Amino acid sequence: VxxxxxxxxxxxxxxxxxxxxxxxxxxxxxxxxxxxxxxxxxxxxxxxxxxxxxxxxxxxxxxxxxxxxxxxxxxxxxxxxxxxxxxxxxKNNVSWITMISGYSKCGNIESARLLFDQMNEKDLFSYNAMIACYAQNGQPKEALGLFNQILELDSKIQPDEMTLVSVLSACSQLGDLRLGFWIESYINKHRIHLDDHLATAFIDLYAKCGNIDKAYELFRGLGKKDLVAYSAMILGCGINGKAIDAIELFEEMINAQICPNLVTYTGLLTAYSHAGLVEKGYQCFDSMKDHGVSPSADHYSIMVDLLGRAGRLEEAYELIKSMPLQPHAGVWGALLLACRLHNNVQLGEIAAWNCFKLEPDTTGYCSLLSNIYASVERWDDAGRMRKVVDEKGF
Structure with missing residues (x-):
């Protein structure tokens, strides 16, 4: 030896x-x-x-x-x-791709693209790394643009399963079901193997675009259901108002000894919010720490939305004040929407001013506050908010 x-x-x-x-x-x-x-x-x-x-x-x-x-x-x-x-x-392509993937992980898309453009010999793996970079960092249009570049190369570079997973993620972000159908036909035409990873990407797309039956069909056909697949289905059920299905999937997942993550809880809390199940939502929110998951600002936003829909605005406001992390505009925006729904001027003003501080160029908050003022016949204040919107050119 x-x-x-x-x-x-x-x-x-x-x-x-x-x-x-x-x-x-x-x-x-x-x-x-x-x-x-x-x-x-x-x-x-x-x-x-x-x-x-x-x-x-x-x-x-x-x-x-x-x-x-x-x-x-x-x-x-x-x-x-x-x-x-x-x-x-x-340097070889492994060197370049490792760096591109590294920049992708830390969200530095610009540096990743600069390196990609400097590569003399781009292969499928380098394209996959850059497309994934765009898809994972919320730039789906750029991901699809690069995918089109591959297709324009004729047969020099053929997309594989990894390419299509990233492209489907981009489609999900854009809600582009038509391109998803095209990719499905492309897979059949080129006899690309539909592995569990690729099938899960389709599940995410179909679920987010409202085709929940198709998503379920693919989900049940998976060889091995992992955290990503369960989370995609639970989130899909949540945003499509299928609270009972989301809850059943969550319980099935726990019984399979798969630990939930932030995305899983986003889907489950969304399901409770859409169904108006306040107490169940609270129980779910409180149970996150039992599974080692710390609620993000997005989870607080969903809880504020849940309480707001139920008219429990003071409770929602107290929840925001108790947050161990800084509330983002989505949290205050959820409270503002609830105040518009229930015509609560006092909390509406608090929510709106916090939104203004965080996103001063977003005029939608002014419009919401104007509508709240108008609902209680405070016409001067409503007009003042409308004027702000007009001055910003919207």
Whole structure:
């Protein structure tokens, strides 16, 4: 058995301490030995140790450089990753794609696109990374634009399952069911395998676009239902007013010992809100911490909407004041909408002024407050708000 095989065995079993001892005892360390130990430290985020060993290497190959870049990317240290990337004597597509994916994870779309444009030889994997970057960071039109570029290349680059998952995500964000149908026919035409990952992307699209029966059909046909699939179905049921189905799916998921995440609770709380089940919604909201999930501002927004629909405006306001994190405009906007629904001027003013502070250029808040004033015949105040809207050019 070679030294490198022993070293690899310890690293695969997660025993880095013994791996280091073996590495130290290797009489003639080659580039494989060095790459293995550097990778071992990088994979568990010990980048100081990984970098120290990398700098001691007598010779490096592309794998050496890419290992360190990948380690920094996984730690979210993009400045360090970029420094190593810029120092590389020769880069391959793995180097570029790792950096693009890293920028994508931290939401730096501009830097990702700049690198993508600098690539001399773009392959399917580089296109997939950039399309995913756009889709995952809320720029669906740009994702679809890049997908069209692939199609215009004729047969030079053929989209695969990963491409289509990102494209379907973009379709979901735009509510574009027609393109979803086109992709389905494209899959059949090119005999692309509809794996669970791709099927889940279709489930998300169909559910969000209101075709809940089609989503259910795909969901029940999945070989293995995971967190993403359950969350997509629960959210789909929630936004389509199928509260009972959402609750049943959630219980099925818990029984399958799949832990819910933020998206799961967004769907479930939305279902309770649309069904007007206030107490059930409260129980669900309070149970989030039991599953190790901390409510986000979006979850508070749904709860404010739930209470607001039920006319419990004071309760909604108290919930906002109790938030352990800063309320965003969506939270105050939910309260403002509820105040418009129930003609509550006092809380409506509080909600509106907070919305103005957070999003001063959004005139919809002025219109809502104007309508609240008009509902109680405060015509001067209503006119003043209308004037603000007119002055902003809307």
């Amino acid at each position: 070679s030294w490198n095989s022993i070293l690899s065995g310890y690293l695969k079993s997660g025993n880095l301490e013994k791996a280091q001892r073996v590495f130290d005892e290797i009489p003639r360390k080659d580039v494989v030995s060095w790459n293995s130990i550097v990778s071992g430290y990088a994979k568990i985020g010990k980048m100081d140790e990984a970098l120290f060993l990398f700098q001691q290497m007598p010779e490096r190959n592309l794998s050496s450089w890419n290992t360190v870049i990948s380690g920094y990317v996984n730690c979210g240290s993009m400045e360090s990753a970029r420094s190593i990337f810029d120092s590389m004597p020769i």
